[in-house]
Every structure is written in C-alpha cells, then in structure tokens.
Amino acid sequence: MRKLIVAFFLLFSAFTPAIASAIDTFEFDNVKQEQTFHDLTKVLRCPKCQNQNISDSNAELAKDLRNKTYELVKEGKTEDEVVDYMVARFGNFVRYDPPMTPATIFLWLGPLLFIIFGFLVLYKQAKNKSKKEDQLDSEETNRLQKILKQGDK
Template sequence: MRIMMLAAALWLAPAQAAIDVYEFEDPAQEQAFRELVRELRCPKCQNQDISDSNAELAKDLRDKTYDMLVAGSSKQEVIEYMVARYGNFILYKPPLMASTLILWIGPVLVILIGLAVVLVRTRKRSGAGSGEELSDEERARLARLLNKDKEN
C-alpha cells in the first residue's frame, strides 16, 4: 500500500506545478504588474515575456517586480531598475537610441533593398529583348533555323 501511495505521489508531483499568486492592495497595482510582466523580456528565454516564461530567472523577475510595486515603486522605476540590471534587451520595445537604431531601421532597410533588387532585375529582363531590331544577317539565320524545324 505504501509503495502505491509513493508511486501516486511521484506521478502527481509534476501536475502540482507552482502557480504564482500575487496579492495587491488595489487594482491599479495589479494592472501595473500585469503590464510590466508583459513588457519585460525573459533574458534566458529571449522570445518570451516574463509572464509566460517558466524559467527560474523569469520567476525571480516577476517576484522582484511585485516586490517593487508593493514597496511603492512606479512602473517607470521598475523599468529603469530592470534596464540598469539587464540592459535594453529586457524591453520588448527598446527606446530609439544610437545603439538600438538598427533594430528600428533594419526591417525597413531590408524591405527597401529587396524592392530595389526586384526592380533592377525586372528592368534588366524587360530591357534585353526590346528596342533592338534584328540585322539582315540575323533574320536570315533565324529563318534558316525556323525552316530547319519545319523540315524535321
């Protein structure tokens, strides 16, 4: 019987995943917390915000965010703390500055370069066959080639 209870406890252990429960003094604090955990990127997961990440670091960041809000910090103060500690990478929307300029301009540049390449290649193709007349010698050769196909 004890073995069965031990087996059941081990089997059910993964199902008892930790769920973060945070209690707030007012709805404004809770709203600020929800917004912050969606705006901050998990440094370990990189493509998840700290609310979606199961990484231990993300849990620590959620706890720190909660502690700072309960202590009276504003959203901006929490963001400034996180940026000071982890850099602008922690923000899903990094500020426009010299070091992040490529993040903001890069996608536009890639699209513009792609359009330029398509336009240049299209014009080269359309320009190759138009505007030039065949010489008499080329017409005679073309006629011979066409007649050769009809004879076969």
C-alpha cells in the same frame, strides 16, 4: 485493465505536485498594485527566452524577474521606476518596446532598409531582363533580316 487504470492514476498523481508548483501566487495590498504587476510582466521581456514576456516564460530567470517585479511593486514603485530598474540591470533588451537610441536604431530601421534593398534588387533584375530581351545579337539580327526579305517577295 484494472492494473492499467491504477498505473495511469499513479502516474498522473506523481506529476500533480510538479504542475501545482509552476503556478506563482502573489498577494497585493490593493487592485492597483496587482494591475501594475500584471502590466509590467506583460511589457518586460525574458532575457533568456528572448521572445516571451516574463509572465509567459517558465525560465528560472523569468521567475526571478517576476519575483523582483513583485517586490518592487509591493514597495510602492511606479511602472517607470520598475522598468528603469530592469533596464539598468539587463539593458533595453528587457523591454518589448525599446526606445529609439543609437544602439537600437537598427532594430527600428533594419526591416525598412531590408525591404527597400529587396525592391531595388528586384527592380534592377527586371530592368536587366528587359534589356536582354530587347537586344538581339548580330546573328539573330541577320537571321531576322533574311526572314523579313523572304516575306516581302
């Protein structure tokens, strides 16, 4: 049992430096710079991960973008200037809230068009089904007439 505890301790201590190196530490001149940095890392998307912002991503590219964002904020750049810098290099995809342009119009209108198309398909299917239920073929019509004549007697 003692060997197991020692082995566990050694294994845990081997991973401690790896865990500690994953934390980024940035020093800022004032609170406003720090807040700007945190706001920017929340609104910029990691181009590699595609569904994470650069503050949450562990990808090397996200780390590089965080470092570049830090540099730009330390230089005194505004949020808009930093976002413009990133968009110039990575396109509008780097923003979580891309502006409506001809290139992104499908991103904005695509879901709405998909929903409308789905409702049209459902409507047509329901309409066709009701028509089929209302129409009897000639064999069924003759059989119905015979049943009705037998019921009148």
